[in-house]
Amino acid sequence: AAIAVHNAQLYERIDQERRRLAAIVQHSADGVMILDSELRILSFNRALERMTGWKTEDAVGRDLDEVIAWKKIETGDLRRALADGTFKTDNGETVYVEGDLLRIDGLTLSLGIVYAPLFNADGTLSNIIANVRDIxxxxxxxxxxxxxxxxxxxxxxxxxxxxxxxxxxxxxxxxxxxxxxxxxxxxxxxxxxxxxxxxxxxxxxxxxxxxxxxxxLQLSDVRLDWLAARAVERFSTSTTIHQFKLNFPPKFPAVEGDEVRLRQVIDNLVGNAIKYSPDGGIIEVGGHCDGDSVTLYVRDPGVGLSERDRERVFERFYRVDGALSRKTQGTGLG
Missing domain, CATH: 1.10.287.130 (Signal transduction histidine kinase, dimerisation/phosphotransfer (DHp) domain)
Known part of the structure; x- marks a missing residue:
């Protein structure tokens, strides 16, 4: 009886550990799949469903190359690693494959996959564990x-x-x-x-x-209307097809700020207004007060930004992917 109880407890602990590992794999942010020694898919988690477009029930049992169909491979080759003996011994070697996956819906996704071998007690290859990351x-x-x-x-x-x-x-x-x-x-x-x-x-x-x-920041009282007027004066010599208009109310208040940084911001805005309105026109620099805050704006006749691009406007190095951007030099910082 004691042995039966012990075995039941042991089975319960093993089953609990199995369920815990299954939950970790299923809910991992990275894709995880398990392959047999012939590169058939045995396990396929939810993250991989999102990445590849394949449902788990459709992917399991298929050959790896049916599901992970590369449009372009940048580095690594799992089958070559298997052929040249990389996975023949339990030496801790892994294979990294990176490239553009062709999803089941025809879209492409850049992936990096680390393949790690799992060996039987006699040293033969049992399984390959794949960790898949969207890069x-x-x-x-x-x-x-x-x-x-x-x-x-x-x-x-x-x-x-x-x-x-x-x-x-x-x-x-x-x-x-x-x-x-x-x-x-x-x-x-x-x-x-x-x-x-x-x-x-x-x-x-x-x-x-x-x-x-x-x-x-070196804070002091700064007159934004004065900074704007000086910026317009400087930039007016750099273009012959734009006209500048200052639009500030009388007695526009000073604000607390770093004059050097605020000048940098205004210069970037005015410079971008010139750069991205290549057909010329009126560039208006102005401001208005609203209670305890002030707003400064630069308005130009250019094409403007879409809602999607506005969300990324403060992202370093980001530039709008458009015909005008491709023709116009810029760092994505200003």
């Missing part, structure tokens, strides 16, 4: 950063080349430049220097935000 956001972030680096390189080179070119021209000893030409060339050098300063300030701000999670 679409990671891939997109990588692509955005690569585009950002390329864009920054271009945007740094352009003003540097112009500054060097105009400075070298002014230094020529074989030409006597008149005062008007010197002023014109010096104006270009100053304008491109301001452009460099703005880009570098954006990069430093983004770097500090990433490293420290915030930036130190």
């Amino acid at each position: 679409s956001n990671f891939r997109q972030a990588q692509e955005m950063q690569n585009m950002f680096i390329s864009t920054v390189s271009h945007e740094l080179k352009t003003p540097v080349a112009l500054i060097k070119g105009y400075a070298a021209t002014l230094r020529r000893e074989d030409v006597e430049w008149d005062a008007e030409t010197v002023r014109e060339y010096a104006g270009v050098i100053e304008e491109e220097s301001d452009r460099l300063t703005s880009l570098i300030l954006n990069l430093l701000t983004a770097s500090r935000l990433q490293a420290d999670g915030g930036i130190d």
Whole structure:
């Protein structure tokens, strides 16, 4: 009787552990599947249903390649690993496969899969456990950063080349430049220097935000209407097809803020208004008071942002995927 009771308790503990593991697998945020030694699917969790579009009852029993159908593989090959003996011994080796999955509905999804072997007591391969992760956001972030680096390189080179070119021209000893030409060339050098300063300030701000999670603000009373007027004065020399309009009520109040950062924000808004309204038109910079708060706006005749893009407007390196964005240089920081 004692042995029967012990066996019943042991069975209960084993069954409880089995149910616990099954719940963990089913509710895991990552996809989890179990394969036999012939790469047939034995287990398939809910996360994998969402990723692949396959229902568990339809996927179980099928060959792996029927369900995990790659449109493009970037790295790794499970079948090659099996053929070359990677899984022949219990040495802790895993195989990582990454690529674009062709879902059952025809859509694609970027996945990274880690395959780990499970061996019998005699050393033969029993099962393969697959941990599947959706890496679409990671891939997109990588692509955005690569585009950002390329864009920054271009945007740094352009003003540097112009500054060097105009400075070298002014230094020529074989030409006597008149005062008007010197002023014109010096104006270009100053304008491109301001452009460099703005880009570098954006990069430093983004770097500090990433490293420290915030930036130190030097607070003082700031007149936003004055900052806006100075920004319009500076940018008015950079375009011939736009007209600027200031629209602030009389006695617009000062606000507490960091003047350097607020100037950076206004410069970015006005610069974007020029950049993304290539056909010209009126750019209005204004503000209004509402109780204890003030609002500053920049309005331009450009195409604007969709609701979906507005949700991501403060995401680093993000740029709208449109014909105008592709033709217009930008870092996704300003």
